[in-house]
Amino acid sequence: MKQIFAPAVAVVCALGTLAAPVAAQAKALTQITFGVDATYPPFESLSPSGAFQGFDIDLGKAICAELKVKCVFVSQSFDGIIPALQARKFDAILSSMTVTPERAKQINFSSEMYNEPTSLVEKKGAGLEPTAASLKGKNVGVEAGTIQETYAKTYWQPQGVNVISYQGQDQVYADLLSGRLDASLQDSVEADYGFLKTPKGTDYQFGGNVTYDPQDVLGSYIAIGVRKDEPELLKKIDWAIAELHKNGTYNKIEAKYFNFDVYGTQPAATTAPAAAAPAASAPAAQ
């Protein structure tokens, strides 16, 4: 038995060693294809002429330039973006994706690209804060499938906040405008660009950033997602991101889009900045 088995093992090993360099050669990187849900300005959107644009796109191009490979962007809606990556429709996800334990089970994530806090939007003068105590009995809208929905359902709904899920973020804003909702919860940059800075959002304001997150449902930071079977690609992307920081390209791109430091912002879960201190003490008691 052993004798029959041994050659079989040898053959398998030989095939393995043969296959490995072939695979490595095939992967000698000439281009990276990024999957993008281009509906999320200022991070990723389509220009009127149909070209991909935004902060993520610029970072992606800079990463490709750093690695001296071609950059290709492919459109893919966000709810199917992980299955599409697994199905090898593209090599990496570059779509403002927050790292969560649930997602990290499916794919690998690069080092941090940037960070954005989750925050509340409300009518000017409403005086609501992103805490269960302040929002009790109020209607708060969230987009279904987002970490903000999980957050609101985990911490707020049990405390008597009326959390309503919507199919899309635009519907949340529509009902905020129509008055069905008292507030909405989403990430701050999206809210700023997608709503508050538009003409419709003039009567609305930020109600503060979420600071209370002991179960860490908001995840940590935003990163590029790569299939688990491609550690080489991940290593290269990580290296490129580090290079962008070193040579100042990152800061240049950042300055083009934001007037604040999107990289330095600590994860919402762990910060209790001095400015938010009065709000931070309230939720900690719950």
Added chain:
Amino acid sequence: MIDILQNYWQALLYSDGYGVTGLAMTLWLLVLSCAIGFCLALPLAVLRNARNPVLWFPVWLYTFIFRGTPLYVQLLLIYSGIYGLDFVHHTAPLADFFRSGLNCTILSFGLNTGAYTTEIFAGAIKETSHGEVDAGLAMGMSRVTLYRRIIIPAALRRALPAYSNEVILMLHATTLAFTATVPDILKVANDAYSATYAPFDCFGIAALIYLCVSFTLIFLFRRTERRYLAFLSP
């Protein structure tokens, strides 16, 4: 598959711990909208067959509009459109009613199925055989008695197969409810999908639940048909 069921069976069947969701919500939508539709359709079907255009024209217009436009559009108009009107905002009872997504959904579903049901019943009333009507008249029945005792019971029996079809189509139409933030079966399946990224498992479970409900409805209607349409069997 097993862990999706373990995590979501409660939300899929009756509640996520805070409100009614899943199957219970879908059935509630179905029962209520079919009840509204039925109550609406019965008088309208009689009016639809009236000779006076003042009576039949508004009913014709109603069924024409609600059968001629997609339910999705109707739901959006009622949910987003009506609540956006100024006078609705400033009339307290209307504002309260339209503020709730569930009310808007049931209203639009009820009006929609009402339009289809009206046409089904109107067709059945029209096809009541002249002999039955003549016999009733010969017995000296008034118009009201004639409708109450002869025409409507006979028409409802003959409308059963078509009506059962409409109820099942309505069950399928309830999948639109999440557009108006009503958490039906499909919404829970979507939640499971966005948490696990396992499309076949999540939507497969939803499909199975819908299949079970459809099957139960078909079974019940078959039994009812056998009982009330026995006189038509060969």
